[in-house]
Amino acid sequence: xxxxxxxxxxxxxxxxxxxxxxxxxxxxxxxxxxxxxxxxxxxxxxxxxxxxxxxxxxxxxxxxxxxxxxxxxxxxxxxxxxxxxxxxxxxxxxxxxxxxxxxxxxxxxxxxxxxxxxxxxxxxxxxxxxxxxxxxxxxxxxxxxxxxxxxxxxxxxxxxxxxxxxxxxxxxxxxxxxxxxxxxxxxxxxxxxxxxxxxxxxxxxxxxxxxxxxxxxxxxxxxxxxxxxxxxxxxxxxxxxxxxxxxxxxxxxxxxxxxxxxxxxxxxxxxxxxxxxxxxxxxxxxxxxxxxxxxxxxxxxxxxxxxxxxxxxxxxxxxxxxxxxxxxxxxxxxxxxxxxxxxxxxxxxxxxxxxxxxxxxxxxxxxxxxxxxxxxxxxxxxxxxxxxxxxxxxxxxxxxxxxxxxxxxxxxxxxxxxxxxxxxxxxxxxxxxxxxxxxxxxxxxxxxxxxxxxxxxxxxxxxxxxxxxxxxxxxxxxxxxxxxxxxxxxxxxxxxxxxxxxxxxxxxxxxxxxxxxxxxxxxxxxxxxxxxxxxxxxxxxxxxxxxxxxxxxxxxxxxxxxxxxxxxxxxxxxxxxxxxxxxxxxxxxxxxxxxxxxxxxxxxxxxxxxxxxxxxxxxxxxxxxxxxxxxxxxxxxxxxxxxxxxxxxxxxxxxxxxxxxxxxxxxxxxxxxxxxxxxxxxxxxxxxxxxxxxxxxxxxxxxxxxxxxxxxxxxxxxxxxxxxxxxxxxxxxxxxxxxxxxxxxxxxxxxxxxxxxxxxxxxxxxxxxxxxxxxxxxxxxxxxxxxxxxxxx
Numbered sequence: 110x111x112x113x114x115x116x117x118x119x120x121x122x123x124x125x126x127x128x129x130x131x132x133x134x135x136x137x138x139x140x141x142x143x144x145x146x147x148x149x150x151x152x153x154x155x156x157x158x159x160x161x162x163x164x165x166x167x168x169x170x171x172x173x174x175x176x177x178x179x180x181x182x183x184x185x186x187x188x189x190x191x192x193x194x195x196x197x198x199x200x201x202x203x204x205x206x207x208x209x210x211x212x213x214x215x216x217x218x219x220x221x222x223x224x225x226x227x228x229x230x231x232x233x234x235x236x237x238x239x240x241x242x243x244x245x246x247x248x249x250x251x252x253x254x255x256x257x258x259x260x261x262x263x264x265x266x267x268x269x270x271x272x273x274x275x276x277x278x279x280x281x282x283x284x285x286x287x288x289x290x291x292x293x294x295x296x297x298x299x300x301x302x303x304x305x306x307x308x309x310x311x312x313x314x315x316x317x318x319x320x321x322x323x324x325x326x327x328x329x330x331x332x333x334x335x336x337x338x339x340x341x342x343x344x345x346x347x348x349x350x351x352x353x354x355x356x357x358x359x360x361x362x363x364x365x366x367x368x369x370x371x372x373x374x375x376x377x378x379x380x381x382x383x384x385x386x387x388x389x390x391x392x393x394x395x396x397x398x399x400x401x402x403x404x405x406x407x408x409x410x411x412x413x414x415x416x417x418x419x420x421x422x423x424x425x426x427x428x429x430x431x432x433x434x435x436x437x438x439x440x441x442x443x444x445x446x447x448x449x450x451x452x453x454x455x456x457x458x459x460x461x462x463x464x465x466x467x468x469x470x471x472x473x474x475x476x477x478x479x480x481x482x483x484x485x486x487x488x489x490x491x492x493x494x495x496x497x498x499x500x501x502x503x504x505x506x507x508x509x510x511x512x513x514x515x516x517x518x519x520x521x522x523x524x525x526x527x528x529x530x531x532x533x534x535x536x537x538x539x540x541x542x543x544x545x546x547x548x549x550x551x552x553x554x555x556x557x558x559x560x561x562x563x564x565x566x567x568x569x570x571x572x573x574x575x576x577x578x579x580x581x582x583x584x585x586x587x588x589x590x591x592x593x594x595x596x597x598x599x600x601x602x603x604x605x606x607x608x609x610x611x612x613x614x615x616x617x618x619x620x621x622x623x624x625x626x627x628x629x630x631x632x633x634x635x636x637x638x639x640x641x642x643x644x645x646x647x648x649x650x651x652x653x654x655x656x657x658x659x660x661x662x663x664x665x666x667x668x669x670x671x672x673x674x675x676x677x678x679x680x681x682x683x684x685x686x687x688x689x690x691x692x693x694x695x696x697x698x699x700x701x702x703x704x705x706x707x708x709x710x711x712x713x714x715x716x717x718x719x720x721x722x723x724x725x726x727x728x729x730x731x732x733x734x735x736x737x738x739x740x741x742x743x744x745x746x747x748x749x750x751x752x753x754x755x756x757x758x759x760x761x762x763x764x765x766x767x768x769x770x771x772x773x774x775x776x777x778x779x780x781x782x783x784x785x786x787x788x789x790x791x792x793x794x795x796x797x798x799x800x801x802x803x804x805x806x807x808x809x810x811x812x813x814x815x816x817x818x819x820x821x822x823x824x825x826x827x828x829x830x831x832x833x834x835x836x837x838x839x840x841x842x843x844x845x846x847x848x849x850x851x852x853x854x855x856x857x858x859x860x861x862x863x864x865x866x867x868x869x870x871x872x873x874x875x876x877x878x879x880x881x882x883x884x885x886x887x888x889x890x891x892x893x894x895x896x897x898x899x900x901x902x
Contacts, residue, residue, distance in 0.1 A: 112155055112292045119153055119242055125214050133189070133203045137170045146170065149238055157241060157250030159234045163343040163409040166232035168195055168206040176411040181639075182342040183411065190411075192346075195230065205230055214243035222248075222276035232346055237275065246291050249282055251298065255380050258282070264301055312386045313452045315443040320723075322392035323617035323670045324416050329399070329424055334388060335416040336378055336441055338371065340639070343409035344418060350376045362643055362750045363770060374442040378418060379407045381444070388422055389445075389455050392429075394436040400426040400459045414620045414631065430458045439722055476523040477591040478515070478542070479579045480553060481530050489527045489538035490764065492555045494719050497543045500551040500587075511586035512578075519546045519588070525553060526591065526599055528565075528579075535562035536603065551588065557719050560712050561606040573598045615673050618666035627660050628804025628813075628850055637799055638668055641773055644797040645750040648732060648776040651801035653875065654849025657777040658730055660801065664775065665726035676720075678713045679728040682735030688742045693761055705761060710744075717772040725772045732776035737792045748774060749795045780845030804850045805830055819859035824897045825868070826853065832876075832890050839886075842879060848872060861898075868894050 123131070123145055136145045146167045150159055164170035165183065169191035176183065176190050184193045184202075195202035209230035216224040217240040225240050234252040241248045251257045255271070258278040262270035265285050270278065286294045316334055318324040324335055340360045347353040350372050357368040382403055390399035405421030434454060445451055480500075482489055492498050502516050503509060510516060519542045527538030536559065543554040568574055579589035591599070624631060641647045641664070649657045662679070666672045688694060691710045695703040710727065717725035738745065743760060746752055747768040756765040776796065804810050805826055814823060833847040852871050856863065873891055880887040 112295075113246075115153060115155060116242070116246065119148055119156075122148065125218065125243055128207065128211050128214060131207060131210075133169070133199065134171075136203060136207070137167060137189070139171055139173055149235065149242075153238075153242065157238060157252055159238050159252055160406075163345065163411070164190075165192055165343050165409075166235045166345065168192055168209075168231050168235075169199060169202045174412055180340060180342055180411070182340075209236075210239055213239045217241070217244040217248065220244065220247050222279055223274075226274055226276050233275070233348060234345075247283075249279060249286070249291070249298070250295055254278070257302065261298055261301060312381070312383070312444055312446045313455075314382060314386060314388045315437065315440075315445050316388050316390050317392075317439075317441050318390050318398075319416065319617075320670045321615060321617065322390070322398055323619070325390060325392070325398055327416075328390070328422070329427055332404075332421060332423060333419050334390075334401070334403075334422045336374065336418045337416050338375060339415060339417050340642070341375070344375050344379045345407065345409070360643075362645075363753075364751075365754065366770065370440050374440060375418070377444065378420070378442055382407075382420060382442075389459070390424075391437050394439065395432050396437075397430040397432055397455060397459055398428065399424050400455075414635075426459050428459075432458065475593075476518065476520065477593060477596040478519060478523055478525045479528055479577070479589040479591050480525050480540070481528050481579070481587050481589075483530050484533050488764075489529060489555065490558060492538075494555055494558060494721060497552055497554045500553060502546070502549060502551065510588070512588060515588045515590060516546055516551050518590075519551055521545050524596065526596070527555070529562075533562075534565040536565075536568070536599070537562045539603070557607075558715050559603065559607050560715050560719075563602055563606060567602065568599070571598060571602070615671045618663075618670060618672045620667055623663050623667040624809055626809075627656060627663055628807040628810040628854075629660070629801075630807055634667070637664060640797045640799060641668065641775070643750070645753060645770075645772075646748055646774040646776075646796045648778050648796045648798050649801050650778040650780050650798055650845075652780060652803070652845055652847045652849055654851045655801040655803055655847075656849065656851045656854075657779075657801055658728075659851065661728045661730075661775045661777060665728070665773075668726070668773070669724055676723060676725045677728065678709065678726075679730065680709055681730040682732055682737075682740065684734060684736070686735045686740055688740055688760075691740045692742060692744060693759065695761075711766075714766070714768055714772060717769045718767075721769065721771055723771065725769075727772060727774050729774065729776045731779070733778045741792070744768060745792065745795070800844075802844070803829075803833060803847050810850055813854065817856060817859045821861070821897065821900065822853075822859055822864060824900070825864060825894065828894050828897050829853075829872075831893065835890065836879070846879060848875070865898055868898060 122143075131145065135143075138144045140147075146164075149167070154160065159166065164172075169189055171188055172185075172190050176185055182193055184191055184197070186199050189199040189202075191199060191202040195205045209228055213225055213228055213236055216222075216228075222240075225236065228236060230236075231239075233254065237248075237252040238250075241250050241252075251261070254275055258275065259270045262273070262278050262281055265282070267273070267278075267281055273281070282298075289297075318328045318334065319337070328334055338357070341353070341356055344353065347356065353376060354368050354372040357371055358364050358366060361368075384403050384405065386403040388401045388403060389397055390401070392398045401422040401424040403420055404423050407418065407420055410417050410419055432455070445455075502513070521542055521544045523542040525540040525542060526536055527540055529535055529537045538555055538559060539557040540553050540555045543552040546552070569580070574580075574595055577589070577591065577595055579586070579591075620631070620634060623629075623634060627634075629637075637647075649661060651657055662677060665677045669676060689696070689706075689708065691708045693705060693707045693711050696706045698704045713725065713727055741748065743757055744766075747755060747757055747766070753768055753770040753772075756767045758764065759766045774796075814826065829848050836842045836846050836848075837844055839846075852867050853864075872894065876890055877887050
């Protein structure tokens with residue numbers, strides 16, 4: 110069928126006059142032959158493609174596989190899924206969509222392209238295809254701005270085409286069409302795009318399949334590349350990268366964050382990766398684990414539990430290749446096409462199987478420096494990890510700094526030991542020379558703030574360091590040379606107190622692993638993850654034995670995607686716990702005096718600041734046992750999600766301190782402990798509270814019961830469920846006093862003695878305390894359990 114006949118056939122099927130009476134079933138159904146959406150995407154494919162992406166481009170759709178319920182951007186009922194912004198119910202959403210379609214059609218009939226541009230209910234490609242179909246063939250059947258309209262407009266000589274609106278681009282191209290038949294001109298445009306595609310160079314991408322390559326096996330198996338940022342939803346919905354950035358700021362509650370790398374990776378994944386591009390998969394900073402060729406467009410799969418942004422890739426090579434020429438970038442997706450030597454090296458290693466051991470450029474001799482900061486003037490702690498500081502070559506009097514030649518000799522890549530002079534007298538940071546010194550400045554990048562600074566007195570005690578340049582002349586000066594041998598000794602001292610742990614051996618940790626260990630439903634896990642990512646502070650509350658402590662650590666692992674214990678710190682509050690233990694304070698020393706010591710939370714915040722691209726988790730057991738206002742002090746404000754990254758002066762030192770954005774706090778609270786006061790209201794509003802319930806009815810616990818395969822154990826669990834129901838109905842108790850499942854876990858095979866001990870020495874004392882003033886209730890419930898234990902003995 111020719112295009113004009115197809116165009117008229119669509120209008121016969123869906124005349125503009127009938128749009129107001131169109132039903133939701135007519136708009137989207139599963140028959141795939143007569144719905145409005147099916148016609149838009151499939152039957153009128155020859156009138157311009159809007160193929161690919163997700164079904165949310167239609168605003169609402171009927172599904173055959175129930176989507177996940179973990180993204181507030183989307184809503185679902187038993188038949189339909191829709192963008193939440195369109196309405197609370199499927200009918201309300203469809204009414205808004207239908208009204209939008211009617212407006213689009215009427216404006217299109219009158220060639221009012223500017224008015225159509227203002228309509229945002231549907232995706233742009235869907236909006237403009239509808240516009241074309243009701244335009245009386247006054248519009249062009251091309252709908253993707255970045256991939257089609259802009260390149261074609263560039264071809265016809267429109268400068269800065271990308272800055273023009275769609276309406277402006279359409280008007281420009283329609284002028285170029287002149288009196289030509291629409292479909293003849295369309296064929297010319299298709300031919301132009303074919304030529305443009307052949308001119309386009311194949312791009313080469315470096316891709317990280319999840320943290321520590323945790324998604325690599327799934328990518329290989331499904332022949333895809335997948336990236337995260339699931340809460341953002343389908344990226345195809347966004348008109349431009351700026352809108353995408355704003356959405357990231359909103360979803361992750363980081364209005365001040367730039368999300369420069371994240372938004373770039375997401376935008377490139379959808380709009381700049383193309384079929385035929387080559388992808389190298391990496392693990393960490395020095396391993397290549399695969400090579401593939403892109404075979405499909407981007408799409409968003411909401412049915413997946415995580416990493417829902419997808420492209421089809423044919424993985425041609427899989428293995429492990431060490432890449433030691435230089436460190437691989439940490440970003441999720443990087444266009445490396447502009448680095449031909451890098452691309453050649455990767456091809457030689459992976460495809461040709463060559464073992465490259467030399468750089469293509471002569472290796473510069475690395476130098477080592479001792480950089481001094483006077484705390485009265487500036488501090489290393491004032492610089493964020495990764496930031497570059499410009500250090501003037503002249504002092505405040507305009508004179509050259511001491512050992513001036515050292516400043517001139519410093520080159521990009523040189524290693525730096527950061528030393529804080531009087532009164533601190535400690536090595537406090539590590540860094541690098543960021544770029545070669547120019548005539549005005551030395552450029553220093555901080556790479557690490559030492560969690561445990563090294564006293565100068567310790568360094569002076571090493572015989573190998575007695576000849577260091579910084580020790581000559583009383584150490585007056587700013588930048589001193591350090592020999593390679595001296596640097597190695599210094600680093601041994603530093604790493605003894607500030608070790609670096611090997612992350613290559615860390616095992617991955619998936620949602621599936623979490624659900625196999627923690628007896629919780631998948632929807633509860635997704636809700637819990639969403640709460641913590643958005644609020645940054647959460648308290649797991651519940652009765653004894655529901656697994657709060659066990660869950661907290663595994664929640665951290667699930668959010669990290671790996672079981673990295675170095676990024677998790679756990680403490681327990683008690684009545685004597687203080688600000689001095691938590692943040693900093695004066696403690697007695699061996700000399701009978703006092704010295705200022707940093708607390709566990711202070712150190713952990715600094716640890717998180719050292720690695721801003723990774724998440725860290727601080728877990729507080731029995732959080733309501735401490736005097737929270739006293740413990741947190743002035744940090745009560747800084748832990749709030751909206752104040753993360755903001756600075757405040759600490760009480761003891763006037764040091765500007767911040768709680769980093771990549772640090773999350775998980776507290777645990779026992780709701781059955783009547784001896785504890787309610788949590789401070791000022792702190793309560795800074796936390797989300799997640800109620801943990803006994804998991805006896807979860808799929809995970811049922812599987813555990815199947816492994817024990819014992820009728821008596823099953824009856825005991827049924828008895829516990831009866832008791833919990835009884836507890837819930839007791840006015841003096843309630844849900845927060847139910848018996849948790851963890852009392853009955855961690856057995857590989859059934860053992861009657863173990864079960865009897867649990868009932869008599871764990872459950873019985875707890876119930877006795879619950880009903881200390883009603884012995885009859887206690888006895889009746891215990892009799893139930895004891896009868897089961899003694900049955901058929």
